[in-house]
Amino acid sequence: MEFQRREAPFLIPSVSVSSMMLQVLAALVPAAIAHVWFFGPGFILNLLVAAIFATAGEALMLGLRNRRPEAGLADYSALVTAALLAFALPSLTPWWVTATGALFAVVVAKHLYGGLGFNIFNPAMAGYVVILVAFPMHLNLWVAPRMGDLDYQHLTILQTLQFTLTGGLPDAISFDAISRATPLDVMKSGLNNARTAAEIRVIPIMGDFGGRGWEWIGNFLAIGGFWLMIRKLIRWQIPVGVGLGLLVPATVFYMIDPGSHASPGFHLFSGATILCAFFIATDPVSAATSPRGRLIYGIGIGLLIYCIRRWGSYADGVAFAVLLMNMAVPAIDSVTRPRIIGHNDRGDKRD
Amino acid sequence: MAGGVINRLRNGLWRDNPGLVQLLGLCPLLAVTATFVNGLGLGLATLAVLVASNALVSATRRWIQPEIRVPIYVLIIASLVTCIELIFKAWFPDLDRTLGIFVPLIVTNCAIVARAELYASRNPIGASILDGIAMGLGFAMLLMTIGAFREVIGQGTLFARMDMLIGGEPMRGLVLADQGWLLMVLPPGAFFSLALAIAAKNAIDRRRLESKAPIPRRARKLNR
Numbered sequence: 001m002e003f004q005r006r007e008a009p010f011l012i013p014s015v016s017v018s019s020m021m022l023q024v025l026a027a028l029v030p031a032a033i034a035h036v037w038f039f040g041p042g043f044i045l046n047l048l049v050a051a052i053f054a055t056a057g058e059a060l061m062l063g064l065r066n067r068r069p070e071a072g073l074a075d076y077s078a079l080v081t082a083a084l085l086a087f088a089l090p091s092l093t094p095w096w097v098t099a100t101g102a103l104f105a106v107v108v109a110k111h112l113y114g115g116l117g118f119n120i121f122n123p124a125m126a127g128y129v130v131i132l133v134a135f136p137m138h139l140n141l142w143v144a145p146r147m148g149d150l151d152y153q154h155l156t157i158l159q160t161l162q163f164t165l166t167g168g169l170p171d172a173i174s175f176d177a178i179s180r181a182t183p184l185d186v187m188k189s190g191l192n193n194a195r196t197a198a199e200i201r202v203i204p205i206m207g208d209f210g211g212r213g214w215e216w217i218g219n220f221l222a223i224g225g226f227w228l229m230i231r232k233l234i235r236w237q238i239p240v241g242v243g244l245g246l247l248v249p250a251t252v253f254y255m256i257d258p259g260s261h262a263s264p265g266f267h268l269f270s271g272a273t274i275l276c277a278f279f280i281a282t283d284p285v286s287a288a289t290s291p292r293g294r295l296i297y298g299i300g301i302g303l304l305i306y307c308i309r310r311w312g313s314y315a316d317g318v319a320f321a322v323l324l325m326n327m328a329v330p331a332i333d334s335v336t337r338p339r340i341i342g343h344n345d346r347g348d349k350r351d
Numbered sequence: 352m353a354g355g356v357i358n359r360l361r362n363g364l365w366r367d368n369p370g371l372v373q374l375l376g377l378c379p380l381l382a383v384t385a386t387f388v389n390g391l392g393l394g395l396a397t398l399a400v401l402v403a404s405n406a407l408v409s410a411t412r413r414w415i416q417p418e419i420r421v422p423i424y425v426l427i428i429a430s431l432v433t434c435i436e437l438i439f440k441a442w443f444p445d446l447d448r449t450l451g452i453f454v455p456l457i458v459t460n461c462a463i464v465a466r467a468e469l470y471a472s473r474n475p476i477g478a479s480i481l482d483g484i485a486m487g488l489g490f491a492m493l494l495m496t497i498g499a500f501r502e503v504i505g506q507g508t509l510f511a512r513m514d515m516l517i518g519g520e521p522m523r524g525l526v527l528a529d530q531g532w533l534l535m536v537l538p539p540g541a542f543f544s545l546a547l548a549i550a551a552k553n554a555i556d557r558r559r560l561e562s563k564a565p566i567p568r569r570a571r572k573l574n575r
Binding site: 100108133134 | 532533534537539543
């Protein structure tokens with residue numbers, strides 16, 4: 001008689017990959033609505049383009065690797081990658097730029113490393129960095145946020161569509177009339193030109209903390225992020241780590257010399273800090289796995305973001321910080337291995 | 352003898368290619384292959400140094416003390432590279448300016464030291480020269496392939512500025528597109544291209560192996 005044998009895992013996970021990815025997408029919805037409100041319908045077009053090309057890339061690679069495309073496509077991970085990429089892009093982005101990023105993210109950063117679960121690098125950030133390096137001029141074209149009290153010209157959905165498809169604006173509209181430097185750019189160039197942080201703060205685009213529009217998108221992202229935390233899809237260590245790593249040096253430098261350093265609130269609410277803390281750094285595949293390791297990983301990302309913003313040549317450093325810490329994950333995991341019960345700290349068995 | 356020659360050549364060009372299989376000399380391979388003409392120029396220079404150094408090392412192999420052999424190889428290679436650099440400066444000044452430091456850096460190309468140590472120091476002159484030609488050609492072919500690939504995708508041209516090597520008016524080469532994908536000209540493009548080349552070689556090898564000796568379905572199942 002043969003006994004029934006089963007191999008690990010014995011506990012069936014209560015959360016499947018597809019339901020987890022769907023919940024991440026749901027958590028992004030409020031921020032997506034805010035993004036469309038402040039920066040126009042370009043976000044939806046970017047999301048569509050990214051989703052189409054990410055899904056196509058996923059299907060292509062699954063086909064080439066002799067996997068069943070339905071099974072891989074049903075986990076929605078390509079859609080999450082596409083959504084995160086769309087959040088990173090300016091609302092006016094030509095379709096070929098978005099498509100390059102989405103295809104690179106899924107084909108090279110994910111499937112060439114072995115597919116979901118094996119990728120070393122965060123696919124969305126790898127795709128973003130590639131288009132940031134390959135098409136630098138296209139990723140600096142942020143339109144002015146809708147402000148209420150200040151009236152800038154805004155594009156209709158057809159004009160946005162025209163730009164997405166052709167990379168050009170209608171003749172009557174010049175790019176200078178609708179585009180604005182982002183708050184991080186304004187802060188960086190202002191400080192480089194020997195203006196004080198207090199002088200820069202009063203520019204209307206800087207908003208209350210991190211810039212009109214951006215700070216509100218940040219708030220909605222944080223709401224989605226806390227919801228994911230309550231549902232235990234993400235743990236507290238990485239968001240807290242990113243916050244600590246960024247805010248501690250920001251506060252120290254701000255207290256030493258408030259004239260030439262942006263305030264910690266600005267660093268927290270501007271750019272992609274909150275998106276990174278809750279949605280990008282927490283990617284379960286490319287992040288560190290042990291609880292202590294996750295904290296170290298988060299702190300590393302926060303510190304690197306601060307260093308790149310303060311001393312680097314790019315205005316925001318989230319993508320680079322995440323990719324750099326992705327590389328450090330194997331080392332972090334090996335030094336923070338949790339102690340096994342009955343073993344000592346070095347992993348030897350106790351006598 | 353003829354079979355041996357073909358075997359040597361096949362080793363250098365494919366089976367034991369210094370760039371694709373041994374992964375030697377990656378620094379120049381990654382740094383200068385932004386265009387075809389750069390790859391060709393550096394490939395030819397490396398080929399010349401490799402053949403000459405193999406010949407010299409092989410000719411002097413009976414007198415070189417084993418304890419100090421590597422410094423002597425470096426000395427031989429360095430003098431040869433100096434000659435090549437002077438030739439470049441005299442006859443191809445434009446190419447020399449484009450390749451810059453990477454012409455003198457041929458000294459540090461470990462593919463050359465590796466051939467001196469592994470082959471030329473224990474084989475007769477004729478065989479060593481043949482080995483140098485085979486390995487040098489293999490390396491040059493890889494440089495040219497990657498250079499052409501990166502140039503086509505990165506700039507949309509092929510064989511641009513060939514005048515740096517063959518003289519004459521500045522040439523635009525074959526213009527395939529008005530503008531290219533900048534990333535392929537930048538350093539990441541070199542890594543991507545090399546990775547693709549290695550993957551392609553492995554895929555071809557595996558396909559050939561499978562077509563040569565098809566494993567029966569049943570046997571494959573049993574092996575598991």
